[in-house]
Amino acid sequence: MTAFSTEGQSDPTVQPVPAAVVEQVDAADVTLSNPKRAVISLGSNLGNRLETLQGAIDALEDTPGLRVKAVSPVYETEPWGVDPGSQPSYFNAVVVVKTTLPPSSLLERGQAIEEAFDRVREERWGPRTIDVDIVAYADVVSDDPLLTLPHPRAHERAFVLAPWYDVDPEAQLPGSGPVADLLADIGRDGVLPRADLELRLPE
Numbered sequence: 315m316t317a318f319s320t321e322g323q324s325d326p327t328v329q330p331v332p333a334a335v336v337e338q339v340d341a342a343d344v345t346l347s348n349p350k351r352a353v354i355s356l357g358s359n360l361g362n363r364l365e366t367l368q369g370a371i372d373a374l375e376d377t378p379g380l381r382v383k384a385v386s387p388v389y390e391t392e393p394w395g396v397d398p399g400s401q402p403s404y405f406n407a408v409v410v411v412k413t414t415l416p417p418s419s420l421l422e423r424g425q426a427i428e429e430a431f432d433r434v435r436e437e438r439w440g441p442r443t444i445d446v447d448i449v450a451y452a453d454v455v456s457d458d459p460l461l462t463l464p465h466p467r468a469h470e471r472a473f474v475l476a477p478w479y480d481v482d483p484e485a486q487l488p489g490s491g492p493v494a495d496l497l498a499d500i501g502r503d504g505v506l507p508r509a510d511l512e513l514r515l516p517e
């Protein structure tokens with residue numbers, strides 16, 4: 315006998331869908347059962363840096379289809395890519411998330427969070443209340459300038475690699491190798507752990 319799914323059905327004009335068909339459709343929609351792991355870098359060098367990083371983490375957790383799985387220690391870091399002394403120091407951290415959102419939606423969500431924290435874009439690598447960068451999304455590799463994966467400069471940024479290593483010592487940066495090796499190559503200059511500060515993993 316064929317099993318039918320009538321769950322939640324209140325409209326008698328709607329034909330019941332065979333349970334086998336429901337199962338097949340669900341199985342084909344891999345996103346339902348197959349959340350992907352993504353690594354996100356957070357940075358702030360304006361305003362209340364710790365509060366803003368925590369706010370961004372909480373906002374990520376509030377995203378439908380996304381769960382924050384790990385939050386790194388906080389690092390105080392010298393601004394990278396600009397003249398020494400030209401900007402306040404950053405607080406940086408990395409979070410690992412599991413998400414059913416595709417990469418483009420994750421980017422959009424990150425940008426919405428940047429806007430919510432009044433991020434202003436004036437100059438390249440200018441000071442900012444919050445920066446949300448997608449470091450890696452599963453093992454996806456893409457050279458799309460709108461969303462390059464992995465992040466094209468992650469492998470040369472100790473402010474990304476050091477906190478990433480803390481939450482996942484075995485991590486690999488797709489196309490570049492173990493995070494531990496990349497970090498050993500570039501060193502930890504200008505990247506200081508702030509053991510006196512802590513970010514919370516949302517409940």
Ligand SMILES: Nc1ncnc2c1ncn2[C@@H]1O[C@H](COP(=O)(O)OP(=O)(O)OP(=O)(O)O)[C@@H](O)[C@H]1O
Pocket residue numbers: 421435438439440445446447448449458459460461462463464465466467
């Ligand atoms: N992996 C990625 N994560 C976030 N943004 C990305 C990524 N790849 C490409 N982009 C694009 O980069 C654009 C500029 O981003 P943003 O202003 O945050 O750069 P930045 O943080 O100042 O510098 P950097 O890219 O070196 O970290 C974004 O509008 C986005 O479309």
Ligand SMILES: Nc1nc2c(c(=O)[nH]1)N=C(CO)CN2
Pocket residue numbers: 356357358391392393394395404406439445447473
């Ligand atoms: N220390 C540090 N330097 C930066 C950072 C950052 O998060 N931390 N982000 C930048 C653009 O993404 C440019 N330079």
